[in-house]
Amino acid sequence: MNTNTPNGPTQAETIARLAREAIIPTRFLTKRKETPGETGETCVIDVIARRDGGLESLERFYPAPFRARASVRVRDQASFLAYVQAHRRAGTVVFAEVNENGGGFRAILDYQVPGSAGAELPQWGEHECVYTCEFTPEWKRWTGLSGKLLAQTELALFFEDNVADIVAPVGARMLEIVKSLEATQGAEFKSAVRLDNGDRAFAFAQTTGARAGEKGEFEIPQEFRLAFPIFTNGEGYEFACRFRWNCDGGKLRMGFEIVKPHKLIEVALTVAQQAIAGELKLPVLLGSAIVNP
Secondary structure (H helix, E strand, O other), X not given: OXXXXXXXXXXXXXXXXXXXXXXXXXXXXXXXXXXXXXOOEEEEEEEEEOOOOOEEEOHHHOOOOOOOOEEEXXXXXXXXXXXXXXXXXXXXXXXXXXXXXXXXXXXXXXXXXXXXXXXXXXXXXXXXXXEEOOEOHHHHHHHHHOOOEEEHHHHHHHHHHOHHHEEEOOHHHHHHHHHHHHHOOOOEEEEEEEOOOOOEEEEEEOOOHHHOOOEEEEEEOOEEEEEEEOEOOOOEEEEEEEEEEEOHHHOOEEEEEEOOHHHHHHHHHHHHHHHXXXXXXXXXXXXXXXXXX
């Protein structure tokens, strides 16, 4: 028999230490009904009683632990469902935490078990799976600039790099806007007029170089629309962004603002909550639990 334990003392070393400390081996027998109708199962737990009155478990010398203890972290909904389905038991409970900045789900697999007469018997709550909803790189990029005003070339470069996320207006129209922003860098902007269709027309005059004195205008739509998943490997969503600008002193600074991003997060979390509840056939409780504090 192998008497070694990974990263720990051998059985022989432990026995020698116990002998030196005059520690008394003790065996406890416990009996408990695990499920309705069972007569109960005897569980043998070997511990050692120390001189100071404390107890020390010998569980680490058994071929396997007495019960599962794990706090598993997963990164997407599919992984959460796969793990919970594989390890769930009667009495598994799932909690959801939702707020405007994000959220996640926590399954406590050994929360309780059904007892006699409909009573619930508490369990140790030491086996859990936690899914913290991670934002996608696309969501982080767009929310990172939402509400900020940028120089024309900065905004043009950002649109050019991320045009694949834009579904309306079509890519060609967005590239026209990008070219207009680049071409009018350094121009003096006179006004921004709202058109009948909601778009804005920006009047400008070139003040430097060979085009000095040249006047013109370009139009931008009131809003544009994006489409991509909010959470890693999650469902895709289409949502609106509004253009924002400031042309004080003749210098144009532009940006955009995602419309109600907290509502988008709330919707995405609600959809995930419903999907998890439906797949597991379990209620998903809005809140949290503190076990084994």
